Amino acid sequence: MQKKKIHLKNSIRSRRWFIHVAGASTVFAFLKSTRLLASIAEEGKLSTELGAADAKAARAARFARKVSSPQWIDGKFRNTLPEKTNFSLVFRKLFLNTNSRPSTPIPTVPRKKSDFDFAPESGCRVTWIGHSTLLVELDGMRFLTDPVWGERASPVSFAGPKRFFSAPLPLSELPKIDAVVLSHDHYDHYCAETIEFLANSQIPFIVPLGVADRLEEHGIHYSRIREFDWWEEVEIGSVKLACVPARHFSGRSLFDRNSTLWCGWAFLGRSKRVYFSGDSAYFPGFKEIGQRFGPFDIAAIESAAYNQAWPDVHIGPEQAMQAFLDVKGKVYLPIHWATFNLSTHSWTEPGERLLVGAQKRGIDIVFPKPGESLEPHAVPSAMKNKWWPDGPWETAEQSPVISSGV
Ligand SMILES: [Zn+2]
Numbered sequence: 001m002q003k004k005k006i007h008l009k010n011s012i013r014s015r016r017w018f019i020h021v022a023g024a025s026t027v028f029a030f031l032k033s034t035r036l037l038a039s040i041a042e043e044g045k046l047s048t049e050l051g052a053a054d055a056k057a058a059r060a061a062r063f064a065r066k067v068s069s070p071q072w073i074d075g076k077f078r079n080t081l082p083e084k085t086n087f088s089l090v091f092r093k094l095f096l097n098t099n100s101r102p103s104t105p106i107p108t109v110p111r112k113k114s115d116f117d118f119a120p121e122s123g124c125r126v127t128w129i130g131h132s133t134l135l136v137e138l139d140g141m142r143f144l145t146d147p148v149w150g151e152r153a154s155p156v157s158f159a160g161p162k163r164f165f166s167a168p169l170p171l172s173e174l175p176k177i178d179a180v181v182l183s184h185d186h187y188d189h190y191c192a193e194t195i196e197f198l199a200n201s202q203i204p205f206i207v208p209l210g211v212a213d214r215l216e217e218h219g220i221h222y223s224r225i226r227e228f229d230w231w232e233e234v235e236i237g238s239v240k241l242a243c244v245p246a247r248h249f250s251g252r253s254l255f256d257r258n259s260t261l262w263c264g265w266a267f268l269g270r271s272k273r274v275y276f277s278g279d280s281a282y283f284p285g286f287k288e289i290g291q292r293f294g295p296f297d298i299a300a301i302e303s304a305a306y307n308q309a310w311p312d313v314h315i316g317p318e319q320a321m322q323a324f325l326d327v328k329g330k331v332y333l334p335i336h337w338a339t340f341n342l343s344t345h346s347w348t349e350p351g352e353r354l355l356v357g358a359q360k361r362g363i364d365i366v367f368p369k370p371g372e373s374l375e376p377h378a379v380p381s382a383m384k385n386k387w388w389p390d391g392p393w394e395t396a397e398q399s400p401v402i403s404s405g406v
């Protein structure tokens, strides 16, 4: 018996080496099917080591998929268009930040679990929790995008952009969620504290390539995570989710820039469709998204954190409205605004510029307060008005933000 155990350990060691070298899911399937593993399981030995081997094989398979992506070039993910940053402008503008935070409390609409007991009449309801966090209900399924409940969008708890208001729906009041959907790993979209809370559930995670390694670090079991490249699709219940391109970047430290992919998502229901932009500068991809998956009943598009100094990673309000038209949106829902101060523009400026621009272009735009829900067929007229206070801001003409190369 002792001899058999030593033989088994040696065999496992040699197979682990094979996993490292081959790094493919077929190897994992082969290992699972061998009698060797069955006999070990019978003995009830080394079960945690086997779990580690499974996770390692899954990681290797994910890595193989990542490096074979068309977006992975020379060891990093790349945009389809080049990126220009004007560092002198960044420096100058940092000292001109006025009206950067609300001076009076933001009017939020507190929500609780039972508010979501009743299915939306239209089959589609979107609730803005704040920033890019949306509760998307479609055909009886519920999705949570970029869940951020943390106090700061920052790697540390004592510094960094602090939220303007507490999330109107406490995490403890979340209704049953069918999947968490992430756009990328920046701190204002990927909140470790929130992910660790969600680790205590069984909710699956739908994420772009490379993000699963991070999720594992924050306690999400690998079997709950599915990674996607641009234009790949997955079905969850009767809803199809399509991972769509964005023009942005990723990273959580000085040393990991673009090691994970960034994206937007199209939620395609039986009769209603919702677009979620993630973070993106303006690029021709919006038109293609519209051609492939439009029209969208609600298009949630990032509308703040823009700057003349970095027009190739965040879209300005005017080009955001062009993106809305490109994807064939019907109702424009601004996101990524009025929650954190992530640039030098006044916090109310995106809302003001969108109001002006939407009227000029005949765009149906809504401004829910944090916590408010909307269904595409019955948007309350009050939701089309501004809820934020007057304050200084720069017009599109005074401070145009135009992505390059388009
Ligand atoms: Zn980002």
Ligand SMILES: [Zn+2]
Pocket (backbone or CB within 6 Å): 186, 188, 189, 279, 305, 336
């Ligand atoms: Zn962001």
